Amino acid sequence: MNAATPSVAEGPLALVCGGGSLPLAVADSVAARGRRVLLFPLRGVADPKDYAGREHTFVYLGQLGTLARIARPLGCREIVLIGALTRPSLWSIRPDWLALRLLPRIVMAFRGGDNHLLTNIGKLIEEQGFTLRGAHEVAPEILTPQGPLGRLTPSADDAADIAIGLDYLATAGRFDIGQAVVVAGRNIVAVEAAEGTDQMLARVAALRAEGRIRAPGGVLVKAPKPQQDRRLDLPSIGPDTVDMAEHARLSGIAVIAGGTVVAEPAALAAAADKAGLFVVGVAGPVP
Amino acid sequence: MNAATPSVAEGPLALVCGGGSLPLAVADSVAARGRRVLLFPLRGVADPKDYAGREHTFVYLGQLGTLARIARPLGCREIVLIGALTRPSLWSIRPDWLALRLLPRIVMAFRGGDNHLLTNIGKLIEEQGFTLRGAHEVAPEILTPQGPLGRLTPSADDAADIAIGLDYLATAGRFDIGQAVVVAGRNIVAVEAAEGTDQMLARVAALRAEGRIRAPGGVLVKAPKPQQDRRLDLPSIGPDTVDMAEHARLSGIAVIAGGTVVAEPAALAAAADKAGLFVVGVAGPVP
Numbered sequence: 163m164n165a166a167t168p169s170v171a172e173g174p175l176a177l178v179c180g181g182g183s184l185p186l187a188v189a190d191s192v193a194a195r196g197r198r199v200l201l202f203p204l205r206g207v208a209d210p211k212d213y214a215g216r217e218h219t220f221v222y223l224g225q226l227g228t229l230a231r232i233a234r235p236l237g238c239r240e241i242v243l244i245g246a247l248t249r250p251s252l253w254s255i256r257p258d259w260l261a262l263r264l265l266p267r268i269v270m271a272f273r274g275g276d277n278h279l280l281t282n283i284g285k286l287i288e289e290q291g292f293t294l295r296g297a298h299e300v301a302p303e304i305l306t307p308q309g310p311l312g313r314l315t316p317s318a319d320d321a322a323d324i325a326i327g328l329d330y331l332a333t334a335g336r337f338d339i340g341q342a343v344v345v346a347g348r349n350i351v352a353v354e355a356a357e358g359t360d361q362m363l364a365r366v367a368a369l370r371a372e373g374r375i376r377a378p379g380g381v382l383v384k385a386p387k388p389q390q391d392r393r394l395d396l397p398s399i400g401p402d403t404v405d406m407a408e409h410a411r412l413s414g415i416a417v418i419a420g421g422t423v424v425a426e427p428a429a430l431a432a433a434a435d436k437a438g439l440f441v442v443g444v445a446g447p448v449p
Numbered sequence: 450m451n452a453a454t455p456s457v458a459e460g461p462l463a464l465v466c467g468g469g470s471l472p473l474a475v476a477d478s479v480a481a482r483g484r485r486v487l488l489f490p491l492r493g494v495a496d497p498k499d500y501a502g503r504e505h506t507f508v509y510l511g512q513l514g515t516l517a518r519i520a521r522p523l524g525c526r527e528i529v530l531i532g533a534l535t536r537p538s539l540w541s542i543r544p545d546w547l548a549l550r551l552l553p554r555i556v557m558a559f560r561g562g563d564n565h566l567l568t569n570i571g572k573l574i575e576e577q578g579f580t581l582r583g584a585h586e587v588a589p590e591i592l593t594p595q596g597p598l599g600r601l602t603p604s605a606d607d608a609a610d611i612a613i614g615l616d617y618l619a620t621a622g623r624f625d626i627g628q629a630v631v632v633a634g635r636n637i638v639a640v641e642a643a644e645g646t647d648q649m650l651a652r653v654a655a656l657r658a659e660g661r662i663r664a665p666g667g668v669l670v671k672a673p674k675p676q677q678d679r680r681l682d683l684p685s686i687g688p689d690t691v692d693m694a695e696h697a698r699l700s701g702i703a704v705i706a707g708g709t710v711v712a713e714p715a716a717l718a719a720a721a722d723k724a725g726l727f728v729v730g731v732a733g734p735v736p
Contacts, residue, residue: 350642
């Protein structure tokens with residue numbers, strides 16, 4: 163399959179952009195392949211400063227009509243959603259006329275887990291005649307490769323912690339909880355659910371400060387959920403993740419190679435080296 | 450088996466008391482059966498005020514020698530450990546001469562999970578010629594019965610949340626993590642690990658306040674870990690748990706009937722009624 167080498171014949175790609183630097187990295191990667199990119203940063207989520215120098219149209223998550231009206235006449239048939247997206251409030255979706263007709267189903271989508279919500283948004287997009295693609299399909303270089311990203315590598319103790327974390331995440335994945343755990347001294351000391359990875363790492367730092375986690379080191383282990391639709395929700399790490407892990411006094415970070423996005427890999431490797439942490443892509447199941 | 454009806458012929462019972470009101474409830478229950486109880490509140494853990502009116506000897510967790518010296522001549526052969534015990538620091542163990550010889554193994558015990566730690570302490574006690582009993586064996590009335598404890602009962606939505614929580618806890622139990630989750634709107638929104646139930650409930654309250662948990666209601670589901678040695682670590686709830694659950698705006702609390710201790714059941718039922726929460730003992734696996 164040649165998903166990684168799209169041609170101009172495929173038409174422009176619509177990129178619906180959440181927060182962070184990842185959407186721009188994907189845009190640059192796709193543009194470097196010679197494909198036109200239409201940027202639709204999400205209002206209230208993406209930072210306007212990041213888009214100041216590029217052609218773009220700010221949209222609310224519910225404005226499929228606006229997006230379709232701009233993208234269709236340009237020959238666009240494919241949409242990618244990428245970037246940080248905190249679970250939106252119904253208000254910030256700002257439904258347009260098209261989304262309004264779909265609103266009952268959008269509301270229903272909120273009743274399930276995050277996967278459920280995103281799956282429904284994906285279905286709505288496809289019903290409008292667009293194909294939903296994964297960012298990793300149009301810009302495969304954003305995925306973590308196997309092996310260490312920086313200078314450091316996991317010790318045998320770290321490897322034992324990583325194995326426990328991967329085992330747990332595979333086991334608990336069917337519950338649509340989080341995508342990450344912290345394992346230290348072969349104990350799972352924190353499990354991510356609604357709070358997200360950053361807040362979980364802040365909790366580990368606090369428990370450490372209180373003397374309630376005594377084992378030194380430890381690893382943040384992050385994996386895609388088994389039933390995750392990777393077109394909609396790719397786990398990601400970046401330099402911020404390294405900062406949080408350093409603050410929690412971990413030894414390093416392990417993610418599934420090919421299953422996790424690294425925003426700014428060079429910056430992340432430099433941050434990891436500076437902090438004395440390893441960041442490693444490990445073999446594991448990719449949905 | 451007549452574990453619930455000990456006779457004077459069994460000799461006095463040594464009760465090593467952690468924090469909270471539960472040790473005294475157990476002591477009263479055992480004494481009411483006509484058996485003498487020797488109280489060994491843990492220094493730095495149990496509240497001296499609670500023991501002012503009773504004969505007792507404060508000990509550190511590591512002072513098996515002191516305990517044995519007092520209890521053995523009185524014909525005591527059985528020990529129960531009961532009450533809240535935050536993972537002790539090596540310092541607060543204050544090893545005596547006996548524990549010093551055992552210190553390498555105590556240190557080893559700290560390298561595993563909580564279960565591992567407690568199992569090792571249990572083994573040390575048994576090697577000194579004492580039999581370790583569970584509080585639920587000598588005072589079975591401390592266990593939650595099946596059915597509601599207060600006036601309110603779970604709705605159908607609550608029952609669905611409870612089922613998801615029980616399923617998760619059974620699945621994740623082999624990892625020796627926490628004993629509790631919060632499920633709201635059929636999503637697991639928080640998983641307890643090293644932080645404990647109280648801090649997990651505080652997190653749910655904060656996520657609610659930030660609008661990051663949108664489903665109303667929700668249930669705290671608490672169960673013994675599958676591999677848990679109930680003589681060493683019984684999950685427990687009390688009026689404080691109800692206060693925390695109310696603060697997190699939950700609908701109620703579900704625990705495994707016969708597998709969870711209720712400190713002060715009357716006070717807990719009154720607190721639940723006042724807060725408008727249900728507290729229910731449900732059928733489930735008891736290790």
